[in-house]
Amino acid sequence: MIEAKNITKKFRQQTAVDNISFNIEEGENFVLLGTSGCGKTTTLKMLNRLIEPTAGSIYINQKNIEEQNAETLRRSIGYVLQNTGLFPHYTVAENIAVVPNLFKWNKEKIRLRVEELMRKLHLSKEYYNAYPNELSGGQQQRVGLARALAADAAILLMDEPFGALDPITRTKVRTDFINLEEFKKKTIVLVTHDVQEAFELADRICLMDKGKIIQTGTPAELLFKPVDSFVKTFFDEQRLQLEYKSVTLQMLWQFLKDDHSNTSSLKEISSQTNIWQALEYLNTNNDDSVSTKNNNTVKEINYASLMHAFNQYKKYN
């Protein structure tokens, strides 16, 4: 759906993005990760022509974006800015309605869409006519997300969308966002320097350093098959937690013991659950065991079987 071919961006003598290429599939969550200044935002902004590449081409649905009108292109792609970028003199409803207004939707359709998104993003109706400075940082971020989703674009670009928030609010807004049906169906390119966030949101992570892509892959590939010591070291500090977040029960299947005891009385969790979530589930529900199903086979999961399977998985990856 999105293809970047050998794109480079130079600002005077400085090369911010250095001959990178990637492909993003429809419906994929693609996360640009890396330390400050490595070229993530510049890469993102080239996808909607807020920045023009010095060399290389970008194709969306096989069309070279250089040949499209930049305004039209931008309207067809949702964009969440760093620090929300809300218009201070527009109300919440007016901010959310910016793109539908440009598309000249009728007033009733816009009102219904704004109300729907405010409901989905847990923004109370009383803020409909409020101005951004009357809202908390978390609420402003929610308005920024609603604005980017308003016209239901198939592609959403997100630049540190939860960046300016305290850790608790950040987790809350992010969790609400992940649970939206829109999150599941859109093609999303998201910039972050937060490793945990990348692992929660990404189907694939593109790890950058000094304008170059060092490795692109699933979270598990980056952790278990790093291409070099930079990738390995990048995740070392939080390695165990990240490993738990990147490995699902399904990935452990062959290492989970076959259990022929009666699993029918156990609560069932999805085989797409990752180890981190499964441990949290066992902890918070005070259950010793749960069951999980994959292709008509059922296995019992408890702390010991989970750890055993995880250690086996690591041995073979």
Ligand SMILES: Nc1ncnc2c1ncn2[C@@H]1O[C@H](COP(=O)(O)OP(=O)(O)OP(=O)(O)O)[C@@H](O)[C@H]1O
């Ligand atoms: N408009 C500009 N003019 C000159 N240099 C720029 C401009 N925009 C970005 N740069 C430089 O390009 C490099 C990459 O910047 P970019 O914002 O893409 O990095 P980033 O990885 O998104 O960093 P951060 O996480 O801090 O936003 C940096 O060295 C930055 O100073």
